Amino acid sequence: MKNNHYRLDKVVILSRHGIRTPLQNTLEFLEQATPFKWPTWQHPYGYLTTRGGALEVYFGHYLSQWLENHGIKPSVTMPEVFVYANSLQRTVATAQFIIAGAYAGYDITVNHKYPIEKMDPIFDPSLRDDSPELKQAVLSDIEETNKAEAIFKNLAPAYEILSDILDYRHSTLYAQYQCPLADIPIKLHFKKNEEPALLGALAIGASAVDAFLLQYYSAFPQEQIAWGRINDLAQWQQIVEIRNQYVNLICHTKTLAKHSATLIINTISDLMQQQNKVNLLVGHDSTIASLLGALNFESYQLPNQFETTPIGGKLALQRFQHSSTGEYFFKAEYIYQSFEQLYNGQALDANNPPEHFQLKLKDAPLNSDGFYTWKDFEKRLNIYQAK
Structure with a gap:
């Protein structure tokens, strides 16, 4: 060049x-997703x-x-x-x-x-608009991007890793839904003057991964990053993809x-x-x-x-x-x-x-x-x- x-x-x-x-705004369901105690931070x-x-x-x-x-x-x-x-x-x-x-x-x-x-x-x-027409266009984009739920199929191994890290089976959320983390129903939150969101498995997964990334980037001691339950970069690569797909679907689609x-x-x-x-x-x-x-x-x-x-x-x-x-x-x-x-x-x-x-x-x-x-x-x- x-x-x-x-x-x-x-x-x-x-x-x-x-x-x-x-x-x-993520703390309530993060606390419900695991029996472990989340760390405290020195800033608001x-x-x-x-x-x-x-x-x-x-x-x-x-x-x-x-x-x-x-x-x-x-x-x-x-x-x-x-x-x-x-x-x-x-x-x-x-x-x-x-x-x-x-x-x-x-x-x-x-x-x-x-x-x-x-x-x-x-x-x-x-x-700025929550008309039925706009909502349907958003749902169509998500479906097109999702390609008949191929994304969630590809994310299945990541959700298994994340469930193990969270010990999700012993959480309040599991007691409520009685299903794997990846199968918690996903619902589009679409209301004027509020941020759109894909509630359910995607929002929970993305928020948990975000919390772990912040611990890692903040150089918490290894035993405190995800309670010491992430063992290698391959696990990071898989679980971060949950967050990437959330950002893609809720921000990047047409x-x-x-x-x-x-x-x-x-x-x-x-x-x-x-x-x-x-x-x-x-x-x-x-x-x-x-x-x-x-x-x-x-x-x-x-x-x-x-x-x-x-x-x-x-x-x-x-x-x-x-x-x-x-x-x-x-x-x-x-x-x-x-x-x-x-x-x-x-x-x-x-x-x-x-x-x-x-x-x-x-x-x-x-x-x-x-x-x-x-x-x-x-x-x-x-x-x-x-x-």
Whole structure:
């Protein structure tokens, strides 16, 4: 790839927040899914942790080096950086720590619109419409993606592993349903001004796996991560797929992706017209998954990471200008810490960089240097401008 012919002109980095504590709205059924006691945390539920903040400082430091290597270095008077976060503690704090690592000493404002813990519509996956027509379209997408329940058949071994880890057979949930964990009925929760959800086996499984991942990323002692009941990476790989499929079905499928991503896509389109060369947006896994679905990116598997939307991961939407023709080109990369990097908590730099993975657009040609024309990507952004 002849990158020396291309100059990075502008980038929008959409980041998932860093390592947080478990979400309070999952605690009730998590406690019912196992006879074991879940660990306590030193931060409120859903908040960025101290370790999460430290890792975002490391990530910010790396990003500033990466941008400088591409010729983007802020001046004292004009940092050329715009930052906007969802108005939750974990997203605002993530943005603050990234900027502290990237541009310590510069007067860069972390913008957010509302008081802390009020969701910003730009990042909010809650339904603006719960009409029967929209619900049926969502159900049709899920059925099409599911392909006659093939997903759940493929997840059967993962659910067996998860059931053993939870000791589900001795749980309150098993006493209630009297069936395997994977067979707990799944129901689409679809109500205006609330987040859509696939209640039942998928939500329980995804929430349990999320809790275990947070323990792992927080470097809990091995005997405390899933009560010491996960023995190898192969088990991790299988159970994390439950969470991946939940995110895919509830965020990435066509109808819900377009419904959720319109405002963030319009924001990105607007930022591409502004002066700032570096734009940082901090949201959630749902933000990234819905954006990738709505803009019709190809499916992917990130190397050295089991999650498809890893915690702290950054989607870098980049506009390049060709040095001789002046034409603009597009490249999208997922920049993220590997499974082991998150656990080890090491500083990131040129000698220990995060992973970079180039994402592909469906139905768009790459040139011989591995870039898309900017017009091909811009067309996708413009679809949402009138909505």
